Amino acid sequence: MERVTKLLREHHIQPSAQRVAVGGYVLFTEEHPSAEQVWERVKENFPWLSRATVYNTLNLFVKKGLIRELIITEGKSVFDPRLDPHHHFVDEESGDILDIPFDTLEVRRLKDLPGLDIHETQVIIRGRRSAAPAGV
Amino acid sequence: MERVTKLLREHHIQPSAQRVAVGGYVLFTEEHPSAEQVWERVKENFPWLSRATVYNTLNLFVKKGLIRELIITEGKSVFDPRLDPHHHFVDEESGDILDIPFDTLEVRRLKDLPGLDIHETQVIIRGRRSAAPAGV
DNA sequence: TGCTGTCTTAGAGTTAGTCCAAATTCCATC
DNA sequence: GATGGAATTTGGACTAACTCTAAGACAGCA
Numbered sequence: 001m002e003r004v005t006k007l008l009r010e011h012h013i014q015p016s017a018q019r020v021a022v023g024g025y026v027l028f029t030e031e032h033p034s035a036e037q038v039w040e041r042v043k044e045n046f047p048w049l050s051r052a053t054v055y056n057t058l059n060l061f062v063k064k065g066l067i068r069e070l071i072i073t074e075g076k077s078v079f080d081p082r083l084d085p086h087h088h089f090v091d092e093e094s095g096d097i098l099d100i101p102f103d104t105l106e107v108r109r110l111k112d113l114p115g116l117d118i119h120e121t122q123v124i125i126r127g128r129r130s131a132a133p134a135g136v
Numbered sequence: 137m138e139r140v141t142k143l144l145r146e147h148h149i150q151p152s153a154q155r156v157a158v159g160g161y162v163l164f165t166e167e168h169p170s171a172e173q174v175w176e177r178v179k180e181n182f183p184w185l186s187r188a189t190v191y192n193t194l195n196l197f198v199k200k201g202l203i204r205e206l207i208i209t210e211g212k213s214v215f216d217p218r219l220d221p222h223h224h225f226v227d228e229e230s231g232d233i234l235d236i237p238f239d240t241l242e243v244r245r246l247k248d249l250p251g252l253d254i255h256e257t258q259v260i261i262r263g264r265r266s267a268a269p270a271g272v
Numbered sequence: 273t274g275c276t277g278t279c280t281t282a283g284a285g286t287t288a289g290t291c292c293a294a295a296t297t298c299c300a301t302c
Numbered sequence: 303g304a305t306g307g308a309a310t311t312t313g314g315a316c317t318a319a320c321t322c323t324a325a326g327a328c329a330g331c332a
Contacts, residue, residue: 055321212287
């Protein structure tokens with residue numbers, strides 16, 4: 001957990017017990033959890049943790065650039081600790097979100113977008129996991 | 137409005153006054169409205185229209201393939217009558233959503249996605265409208 | 273030890289959307 | 303035109319995700 005404290009400090013976040021507990025999960029997960037899922041998960045080891053703190057902490061982590069908030073699924077945001085460019089696949093059956101390595105796709109601008117100042121480009125692939133081979 | 141009635145029938149939707157009123161707006165707009173925005177807008181000419189009917193109607197239109205539901209902005213879905221492939225730009229300042237013509241970008245699959253059965257690929261570009269030229 | 277500002281908390285409030293059961297409208301058939 | 307079952311609409315209750323608020327706990331330091 002020393003690792004989490006260090007990460008927080010590096011991003012100018014005062015490490016409190018709660019923040020370290022939330023960070024210990026959300027900074028290393030591959031699950032793309034929603035805020036409520038983070039709460040459920042961290043509460044297992046930290047039962048007195050309040051919902052408001054989870055939301056506060058996640059929003060703070062986003063603002064300080066420790067994680068990204070993704071708008072992919074209906075009704076709720078999910079959080080992703082991977083900051084390097086990559087794409088996402090959404091399993092329409094289970095709702096699971098998988099990372100798609102950046103070099104799997106090429107997105108090329110063919111024409112200019114006049115008057116638009118681009119900040120990020122997000123590719124979301126939706127479909128199903130077919131039964132056959134192992135996951136990505 | 138005869139046009140809307142025809143469209144509904146072609147998609148096997150019984151045209152009612154309410155459905156035609158909602159369709160008259162949402163089937164031809166370029167605004168990417170949320171359900172609440174559709175309600176506000178259609179109520180102007182149809183004040184007795186209920187919220188539940190708007191949600192029912194929009195969901196029905198999506199199920200019958202008249203419009204698409206997009207998950208792009210925080211907290212709410214928006215609806216888009218354009219069914220041909222195209223991309224979207226989100227103005228992070230105003231929240232406005234603009235259509236980006238399909239041939240502006242090229243998305244090419246460079247590697248296989250084993251075990252994934254792709255249904256749709258969505259490209260969302262986020263940024264700001266710079267002051268200079270007219271919109272897209 | 274006390275002070276000040278930060279952090280956490282429970283619960284109330286808000287927003288987007290669904291559910292429900294009653295009322296209304298539609299329409300085929302008599 | 304009357305009638306009855308099905309489809310549609312309605313308002314309000316309900317839910318989920320999230321924010322706000324005000325009060326209390328805690329941390330750092332003088």
